[in-house]
Amino acid sequence: MEVELSSLLLGTFTSKIINIAMVALGLGLVIFFHELGHFAVAKWCNVKVERFSIGFGPIIYSFKYGETEYALSIIPFGGYVKMLGQDDVDPSQLTSEEIALDPRSYSAKPVYQRMGIISAGVIMNIVTGMLFFAFAFRMGVESMPSVIGAAIPGMPAWESGIQPGDVIEEIDGKKTSSYMDIIRSSAFSDGDITMAGTHLDGQKFDIKITPDQTGTRPQIGTIPSNSLRIPVFQDPAQSVASKGTAAAKAEPGFLGGDTFKTIDGKAIKNYAELQRTFAAKSNQTLKIGVNRKGTPPTEIVEISVGNNPFRTLGLQMDIGPIESIQQGSPAERAGLKVGDKITHIDNQDVGQALNPLKLPNYFSGKVGETIPIVVKRQEAGSDPTEVNLNVVPIDNPAWLEHPYKTDTPLAVGSIGIAFHVIPTVLKVEEGSPAAKAGIKVNERIKKIKIMLPGKDTAADWNNIPEVTYEFDDKDKKMNWASAFWEMQVRPGWPVELTVSNKRQLREVKMTPWVNPNQEKGEQWSLPVRGIRLELLRETQKADSMGQALGMGVRYTSNSAKDIYLTLKSLFTGRVSPLELSGPVTIATVAYEVAHQGYSELLLFLGFLSVNLAVLNFLPIPVLDGGHMVFLCWEGITRKRPNEKVLAAATYVGMIFVLGLMLFVLYLDIFLRALS
Incomplete structure (x- = not known):
């Protein structure tokens, strides 16, 4: 028994190390490909690249190959390519006549070449994001279908009559592909949204809902559906049944991977039916039939589960x-x-x-x-x-x-x-x-x-x-x-x-x-038994690499639109800045999706890559979009920006970006990690 436990703990530890390594490699690749775009086009335009760095701040490792120093810096939240005549820390290089005389300096190159160099990082992120998505869909991506697990009482969806088990098929006339469409349509709507679908009993519905505006983002108040399968946990400390509940006392016990099939001999088709049955028979002992992981689908194990009486203070x-x-x-x-x-x-x-x-x-x-x-x-x-x-x-x-x-x-x-x-x-x-x-x-x-x-x-x-x-x-x-x-x-x-x-x-x-004065059959009992279930998911998988690339292009386009809509909603006040995430949350989410599988990690890295592309092209000095604004000015007026204006704008941009970084770090550490 001790050997088995040691092997299990070692396997869990090894799995965690592998996940962390995959996350570090994936996040590093997103940054690397962005900077590689700048680097490659700069070299193509014969610009001298003095340093190619992954990360910011003090250098922890570097080597020189040819004329370029390749470095790994201590702050892993980005990277940079330092070219002769272009330095965000010293913006005066862009207007220096002495540096401009060097034919290999960035500032000596024509505007169209400099535009190519600046935009190359963003283009590279779009391309790599699309490829990340394509490879993910070729492997098969699990997503939550647009099935309602619950409508939160008092919220717009509940008031409109949305019920557990309802399937949302169209939103504002467009077909839904996943539960994220419900969240997206609510958060980015400018007013009412129309939802059409099918109730659990088979009846069709077509309703208009006004999203609630009181939270950090507009929402209608729904929760995604669970499946009928009990999760398999890698952590031996995790239990499939909540401690102190009827499920934890069930005979025989529930196991990870069990899938619900029947209750008292009646077939259960979905999570909504399971919920209703548990609630309708809340004070009864139930015979639950499950199919065990690794056994034929027709093989059913019956488990007796008692009720969970409400605990009160009187x-x-x-x-x-x-x-x-x-x-x-x-x-x-x-x-x-x-x-x-x-x-x-x-x-x-x-x-x-x-x-x-x-x-x-x-x-x-x-x-x-x-x-x-x-x-x-x-x-x-x-x-x-x-x-x-x-x-x-x-x-x-x-x-x-x-x-x-x-x-x-x-x-x-x-x-x-x-x-x-x-x-x-x-x-x-x-x-x-x-x-x-x-x-x-x-x-x-x-x-x-x-x-x-x-x-x-x-x-x-x-x-x-x-x-x-x-x-x-x-x-x-x-x-x-x-x-x-x-x-x-x-x-x-x-x-x-x-x-x-x-x-x-x-x-x-x-x-x-x-x-203790209540009779057992008259006990006031909970509508749940304390069993933990996986979220309902369905697999989207491309049949060929061509189809996968098509799905990748669509996913890239939709991701970019979502980011722009998020930014628009932030500026208009429809979405709170508290919805933003920083590097700590990004790393945490990346670790969690890595645990779910390579395709989920690729999907996340694709979204992160597109996110980096869009944000980097915002017209903020020190970002690629800010440089592009100055290049457009130079291209139109045939004059370089005034050095004082350029320096002032650059420092303002630095202060804004650093302030934003500190803000999202505060959200990550004090409002999420410590909550």
Whole structure:
């Protein structure tokens, strides 16, 4: 056993070293080919190249061949070709009459040759990017199909009626090729977008959606679909089932590579069906049939998996106003409006008799029945009034649409509403952890911290971190439902509450419980079992090298358009600068895609190469595009730029580029790596 474990760890370590080496080689090639373009055309134009460097700053290794010094510099975020008469650090060389007299200097060459030298790096990156893409598609590239895994409650897609399992086939009249088309169309749209496709039940839809503008980029609020396959992890510390869940206790256990085939003998075709079945049978023990990796497709292993009961503190909170209503839902047909606060359901008080967190279960258990609802409605310029309505729930399992983000409201899918839960205590369950901690009615929770249990580390829980929610009185959302869901993701973790009784604050600690007074068949249970699944992917593979080159050209064109649209959106404010990534993130992503395979790494390097080409050709001094602007000026006016103007512009460009580099490094290190 020790020998097997040592071999596994050695294999994992070797794999990591190989991935790091591949990333370093790939990133180095992108930079090398860019500088090689400048170098080759400069030599062709008989310009003296004094240094060819990969990287910036102090030189760590160099050698001289002929008249050129070839160097490797310490800062690996770029490179440069230093030619006689062209030096970004000393822009005066471009206007020096003495250097211009040397026939082999850059500044002595005609404008068209200098334009060729400057543009060669960009052209080389476009060509190599296209080749990277072509080789990737010849090998076969896995991409996420445009299948919806979930619509986030309260977001535009959810409000428009998008459901798990929906396939988006067209966006604004253009056919989709992957899930990235959904993200791209949302982020770069100037207004509404039209989506056409097929629902899980086979019905066609054609809807108009207005992307949400409140985040760092416009989005409609969808999540890509998972597959039915459990991932195979190289890291032995990674588990296929979340610790403390029913899946971790299943008999026999789940294994990496298992693929879901049946539940209770019924075939499961896709992830959306799996979700609905888990949610609809949340409190039942299920017989799950899987096909094991390496066995015939018809060979099924049955695994018994119990339910995951909700863990609570024994608190019933206040319900917030309705945040969102789905189009065409029972709630819309009944006359419910955004801003209504539900006070009574079936003549029962919401908050005292009915727990707001259990409303998804309450309505899903009364499908087809007419349910009387009383809401408090605030009309503009008038006092709140009570409105009596009737709603008829449809068949949609409870908690199927759970809080996916920290500010996601709680959805009641069977009637099509979403609301926040306010952390004001309206009832304390007898004998519960909250009751034992002395929490009283009308007290308010100001903060909840969900902490790792005992001596456990985040690594013991598949790197799930501790989490803290602070509830500000000025925040209308007051996301208790999101915090409550985070407790379920961390079963058995202790919590620390900061409680306010208007006079003072106090901190209390407790561990969530599963109410022992509930019968097993009546347990309030989660819509998930704790099984980790791979993202749904499909392979795009060219049948010939000619087809691969065609796909590479299209992918290069689309990538360049995406970059320009991103820049446009940054300048217009539609996309936040916080969406930018720096060298740390780029290296991290490169490592992750290298782990997925050579084709994924080639695809990433192709995108990086095109990205470098586009950004380098922006009209910013010290970049190739800035040099091209000055050359165009010289070509039109027949005069070299004024030395002072050129120097000032160059230093401004340097300050901008260095400032941008520091900004993206800050994002990488402090907003991503430490978050």
